[in-house]
Amino acid sequence: MNRINRRQVLAGLGMGVLGAALPMRRVFAQDKWPAKPVNFIVPFPAGGPVDTSARFVTKPLGEMWGQAAVVDNKAGAGGIVAARIAAREKPDGYTFFFPSIHHAVHPSLRTDLGYDIQKDFDPVGTVARFPIILCAHPSLGVKSLQALIDKAKASPGQIAFSSSGTGGGTHLAGELFNSLAGVKLMHVPYRGSAPAMQDLVGGQVDLMFADAPSALPFIKSGRIIPLGVGNPEPSVLAPDVPPIGQTVQGYEAYSWTGLNAPKGTPAAVITQLNQQLDGILKDPQVGPAMAAAGAEPMPGTPEDFARFLDNEMKKWNKVITEANIKIQS
Secondary structure, X not given: OOHHHHHHHHXXXXXXXXXXXXXXXXXXXXXXXXXOOEEEEEOOOOOOHHHHHHHHHHHXXXXXXXXXXXXXXXXXXXXXXXXXXXXXXXXXXXXXEOXXXXXXXXXXXXXXXXXXXXXXXXXXXXXXXXXXXXXXXXXXXXXXXXXXXXHHHHOOOOOEEEEOOOOOHHHHHHHHHHHHHOOOOEEEEOOOHXXXXXXXXXXXXXXXXXXXXXXXXXXXXXXXXXXXXXXXXXXXXXXXXXXXXXXOOOOOOEEEEEEEEEOOOOHXXXXXXXXXXXXXXXXXXXXXXXXXXXXXXXXXXXXXXXXHHHHHHHHHHHHHHHHOOOOOO
């Protein structure tokens, strides 16, 4: 589909959504939303997975509306800075926020957040997930998840896994594995995914629960071995890698992002935006493009996202409590 036709399809989708509910259409005709540029706060720097996913959906939204959909990167403190700012924005339908897995984890690690991710925001919808792949260095001598579990049980605390940092998604994925598989892998934190992956490839550590974009080039070159993916079903990014949950019952771990609005944003605006967002994420052109960037579309209703966030917060709180994970504020 060429660029012009894709715009026409997305624009048509937006018109179809509005036309499906006449009472809603009258409200929007009266309020003319959006009548000016819409600001989307992203809590991480440009080029990262959350930012990239945000741009996949804001660009067609802007084309649909004939108004600018502005991506506003406000990085800092693992997403806390942006969440504080977004929580205090006027709930007029012109500011939205892309939360991530970090915002489900922070309440269990810190008491100084300055916002409540559930009470201070209204959910708009889920957006994307970023698969986590458990990878091993060939020197470990395991080529399957069960072989790893057997080896880890025989040598508790002797097999090390790297992560991008204490309390991050790749760390918690490993601690969840420890809990559900009944093993004790030793955690080695790094300052970022790149050095953690570098030491896995170099054989300084045995394992890493790695984000797919970091892992896939080294998997393809044979320098590391994929043992399982954290998705509940095979990932389109690595379709030949089995879900960890097939061997470790109940295991599910991946990074993600969704879309929130400041608490009190008009319900009609949230409904329209969710329906348009959902249509974009289901566009057959969008899925492959997001996959090429290491993301998988996650369409869903505001209620779906509210339940998902609540479940994520409870899951990671249990992991953090049981593993006694602490971070320095």
